[in-house]
Amino acid sequence: MASLIAIDWGTTSFRAYRLSGQGEIIEKRQSASGILAVKDDRFAEMLVSQIGDWMEAEPDARIVMSGMIGSRQGWREIDYVTGQPGIGEIAAGMGRVALADGRTLWLAPGYSCRNGHGLPDVMRGEETQILGACAGLRGEQTYCLPGTHSKWVSVADSRLTGFTTFMTGEVFDVMCRHSILGRLMTGAGGNGEEAQAWFDDGVQKAKAGIPLLSGFFGVRARALFAEIPEAYTKDYLSGLLIGHEIRDARKDQKGDVTLIGSGHLIGLYGRAIAAFGGVATLANEDLAAVGLFQLAGQLDSNR
């Protein structure tokens, strides 16, 4: 198999990997050039601006992508795969784009299901990371991908069997920036021990069953009575929200959780899952590259 250029192209980020024919990561590159940064559908130009040197150096490398680049707002809309797809079904759902020079790009499809609450739910990009994480595994696993729109994904025998999205990160962001709670948030939040203690306190409040809409007002009331220093209200709110997500996600899921992602947020989710009695392990953070490498392998055998 030839070498590969694998790209996880999301709404606000662009992550590219240059892989050997055996799937080793030779080089990686990341920028904030998500699809929102692309004007007038100039995706090809953006691609060259990000990794034109790789493309030139490896004219025969296959280029595969996953993420919002395959959405209606992306380069080309690729239909969601449904049901309980494994790697074969997801690879079969990939779509292609021809560049002006005749080179072909492959875009992974998203995955859509009806979640445990009977509502439609969608992902784009996470399905490829999950493929990278669960390849060859038997039995059932649960994956949590924290973020703006956190996903809790169930896998059985290397097939995605369903998932639920929680808007946790976005709600945190809009409440901090646009609600009355924002006026309290004089601190930056952070890694300090005290910040962590207030995060934990928020998680415990969620665990104790405080309704979220009432818990929001409690942030203000507790600050008003100096039960929380204003500088830590942001950490407390973060714990309250993440605690709510975990409480609800774990109602039907009691086993271990594999966390996919990187950075500070993953550490917070690990703490919060532990507070609920769960065990969280951290996955390799380059799973998109792993999943795309596997999808590329399927293209060779499929077509």
Place this chain on the structure above:
Amino acid sequence: MASLIAIDWGTTSFRAYRLSGQGEIIEKRQSASGILAVKDDRFAEMLVSQIGDWMEAEPDARIVMSGMIGSRQGWREIDYVTGQPGIGEIAAGMGRVALADGRTLWLAPGYSCRNGHGLPDVMRGEETQILGACAGLRGEQTYCLPGTHSKWVSVADSRLTGFTTFMTGEVFDVMCRHSILGRLMTGAGGNGEEAQAWFDDGVQKAKAGIPLLSGFFGVRARALFAEIPEAYTKDYLSGLLIGHEIRDARKDQKGDVTLIGSGHLIGLYGRAIAAFGGVATLANEDLAAVGLFQLAGQLDSNR
């Protein structure tokens, strides 16, 4: 008892009542001159600009106020009353402000309790409306005051025994204006039958136990699959949020509910409470005037 000028002075609204010595409303006036509209603490000037003619016409009328005017951001901060106050305790907590001409104004205190979830909670203004609603009643009542920060208040034998605040209205507002859901909201929402049906659908989803953070994302996913027309996503979100508030508020409260407020929102709460099997009755919308009249009566007997 002399005639009375009663004012419910909140964050964004000013409602004034001119009452007879017997408590009949002779005239009422309302404006958007809440305390946020007052610059440099010029409360006295604002008061004259709103009801200077009444003050001149009735130099002996007592002036009593309730609401955020008694907060740290208001004219003078009046301490919260705590415990399980009846009219006597709330009247005893009133504070005064002397005008330059020697006239005295009275400000009602707010009420603070530890709510059913062990968090501190606060109100300013609602306690006076509740006094107006429950005067002379025996037994237990539940009052719901929908709004930016909705309150569910328990009363026993004309005493406030506790309450919980839900940030429902504010969360609706920030999610519509600042989250990704706002991009779907091309419709104005409204009174139409279809809007009402989508509101009801959101209430049912909350009743079915959908977690709120997941339900938010569901608004987007359902619109994406054309399960909800984009123009009605706002009504659906409103039902989802109000449904969540009612579901949580009614966990410990199964009896009838008296709704305090006015306008379209009260109608929505009535529908949603009915969907949960509750019975909601609508209170007189001038309860602030009724409560302030009663407080003024106590001032005569107390001092």
